[in-house]
Amino acid sequence: MTDSTLIPSLDQVADRIEDLMARHRLPSVSLAIAQGDRVEARGFGMADLRGRPATGDTPYLLASVTKPVVATLCVMLAERGLIDLDEPLADRLPWLDRQRPGRAGRPTARQALNHTAGFGRYWDFAYDEEPLGIERAADRYGVLIHAPGTRFEYANLGYGVLEPWLAAATGHPLGELLERYLFGPLGLGSGAYGPGAGGADAAVPYTAERHVPYPTITTSHPAASMAWMSAADLARFGLTHTYGSAVLAPGSAAAVRTPGLEDGERYGLGLNVRHPHGVEVLAHAGDMCGVGASLAILPEFGVSAAAVVNQTGSFAHARTACEILLETLVSHIGPEEDTTSPKPVPAGEWAGQVATPFGAVPLRAEVDGAGSVWIEVAGSGRVQARVEEDESYDVMLAAELQLPTPDALRASPWLELALDVGDDRLAGSARAVKHGESGDRVGNCLTHWCELERVR
Structure with missing residues (x-):
């Protein structure tokens, strides 16, 4: 364990946090650092812009950052044989x-917890209506893409389906399990779970461009996204994963x-596992409607740091604060x-x-000798696509095309084809997605199985 004098007090970094807020127009940043019995936490800016x-x-x-909370609960329940x-x-x-x-x-x-269950990318958020719910969403x-x-x-x-699975296995809802085994015993008084559960004192989530407050946010996968906690309690929670924790x-x-x-992304049970310059780091970030969050744990030093921001797209700023x-x-x-590059898609028509x-929705793709790609959905006319990288596939093709399904038409105006490339076959995910929050709302990402064969 390192000498605590090596860890800065929040007064020492206050100017840099305030500069970070000013440069990115953040309503607030709340951050904390914890080691042993010491927890130092401080807020900057406004949790509610009304004052x-x-x-x-x-x-x-x-x-x-809900994911490491739920994953830790699962490990604790497994220890008890539940x-x-x-x-x-x-x-x-x-x-x-x-x-x-x-x-x-x-x-x-376990595979759901470490993201190897085979499910594709997915998120949904609802504001003025009920979400699909996890059973209908699943x-x-x-679909098992892998x-x-x-x-x-x-x-x-994967995390979403853990909620009904835990209820079926234990006979208790997830919120009750979190309170009984995690929030209560660890003294995490601000810990809460579910839409709007943060209470009247919680930070108001704001959009990035105009700082419009979000209404109550609901989703079909709350076990992936809907825990609440203060920076101070999040840093305390992080200490459970340091060496010497009991x-x-x-x-x-x-x-x-x-x-x-x-190989690939090194992700354990709810936490990324990294070793920059030989130092073990357990970390997770979160980014969704009106919030960015970051948790970083240095197990060998017995140190945990947390930062939370009440603005969409701010997870990188929360990570910078940590x-x-x-x-x-x-x-x-x-x-x-x-430094990897997408695998080229062979020229031809698919x-x-x-x-x-x-x-089923018909899909065609054409790749010319220079590597340019066009995609056509349901005979709507071809649109040129960008070739991008995806960590889980050989290549991703992205275009401003919309799948003509009721769910996609609601809030997912882009199409991403995340594919593995074979000589005569392309297979993987077709994602109807909305990135960002045009219209002052974050949209959805809906993954479908997609398969194409070479026709020329």
Whole structure:
């Protein structure tokens, strides 16, 4: 464990945090650093732009930093023999066993926790209406794009189905389990779970451009996205994963740090596992409607840092705030720069379909000798696509095209084809997606099985 004098006080970094806020027009940043019994937390800016300042104890929506919270609960329940992480989810959720297009397999809870269950990218948010709900969302979009255990793909749907699985396994709802086994015993008084659960003192989520407040946000996958906590409590929570913590048994702590796959993204049970310059870092970021969050843990130093922001698209700024706190110990906590390039799609014409829950949608792609790509959906006319990189596939093709399904037409105006490339076949995901928050609302990402064969 390092000398605590190497960790800066928040007064020492206040000017840099205020500069970060000013440069990016952030309503507030709340941050905390914890080591042993010491927790220092402070808020900067306004939790509510109508006049309520942020503090280190202000609850914020955690977005995807919910995942390490839920994963830690699962590990604790497994220690007590209340659940089996290697049980197939469909053993208790038979609706997951319905045959769908794509790969076959029965993913386990552990695979859902480390994003190797085989599900594709997915998110949905609702504001003035009810979301699909996890069972309907899984029925429509719970397609196995990869065989379970073979590929990493970050999947909110995997965490989403853990909620009904935990309820079936334990007889208790997830919110009750979190309070009984995690929030209460660890003294995380601001910990809460569910839409609007942060209470009247919580930070108001704002849009990035015009600082319009979001209404109550709901989603079909709250177990991936809907925990609330203050920066102070989030840093306290992070200490459960430092060496010497008595919260988890050694075997459980090791399981959290064990990536689901040795190659590609090194993601354990709810936490990214990185070693910049030889220093072990466990980290997770979150970014969704009106919030950005970052948690970073240095297990060998016994240090945890947390930062939360009440603005869409601000997870990188939250991560920067954590790096400011930890820079005397480690230079960065985010992923290394990726130098890989997308695999080229062979020239020619390809035809196939997108298997949507509303029926098959015809799809064509054409690649010329210079590598330019055009895509056509349901005979609507071809549109040129960008060729991009995707960490879970050989290539991604992105175009301003909309799948003609009721769900996609609601809030997903772009099409991404994330594909593995073969000589005569392209297969993978077709995502109807909305990036950003045009119209002052974050949209959805809906993944479907997609397969094309060479026709010329």
